[in-house]
Amino acid sequence: MILLVNxxxxxxxxxxxxxxxxxxxxxxxxxxxxxxxxQNTKIPASINxxxxxxxxxxxxxxxxxxxxxxxxxxxxxxxxxxxGKRKVLARKPKxxxxxxxxxxxxxxxxxxxxxxxxxxxATCKDMEYRMLIDLLDNVIPAxxxxxxxxxxSGSFNK
Numbered sequence: 001m002i003l004l005v006n007x008x009x010x011x012x013x014x015x016x017x018x019x020x021x022x023x024x025x026x027x028x029x030x031x032x033x034x035x036x037x038x039q040n041t042k043i044p045a046s047i048n049x050x051x052x053x054x055x056x057x058x059x060x061x062x063x064x065x066x067x068x069x070x071x072x073x074x075x076x077x078x079x080x081x082x083x084g085k086r087k088v089l090a091r092k093p094k095x096x097x098x099x100x101x102x103x104x105x106x107x108x109x110x111x112x113x114x115x116x117x118x119x120x121x122a123t124c125k126d127m128e129y130r131m132l133i134d135l136l137d138n139v140i141p142a143x144x145x146x147x148x149x150x151x152x153s154g155s156f157n158k
Contacts, residue, residue: 060147
């Protein structure tokens with residue numbers, strides 16, 4: 001579609017054109033590039049200028065999904081505590097449900113953090129405790145902030 005706008009303008013000559021795309025957009029661009037390099041003459045040579053990249057929104061959504069997948073057992077327990085044992089948390093929940101679980105975990109952690117840290121401080125060396133503190137203190141806030149703070153505020157380049 002980009003190439004149909006003005007073929008004679010030469011926008012792709014000696015320039016790189018990043019394309020922000022998630023699945024399947026990246027797949028199609030990569031297939032076209034592979035076919036060019038395999039001497040398939042049906043693909044225009046100007047496709048060589050395209051570089052498929054993930055956009056900031058897709059980076060944010062993918063990171064949230066990965067956090068839920070990695071810490072699935074924690075989020076499953078949280079889900080059942082909030083919504084009841086009869087509800088089922090899918091292995092790959094919808095983005096809105098992932099956001100809800102991340103926000104619930106983070107807001108709950110902010111509420112109880114001083115009491116937990118005062119009780120255990122730095123003396124507890126239990127691996128599960130340390131993992132949970134890392135998840136709640138570092139991973140979840142970074143995941144929630146990556147799009148809203150960095151990309152939307154324009155401070156990603158700093």
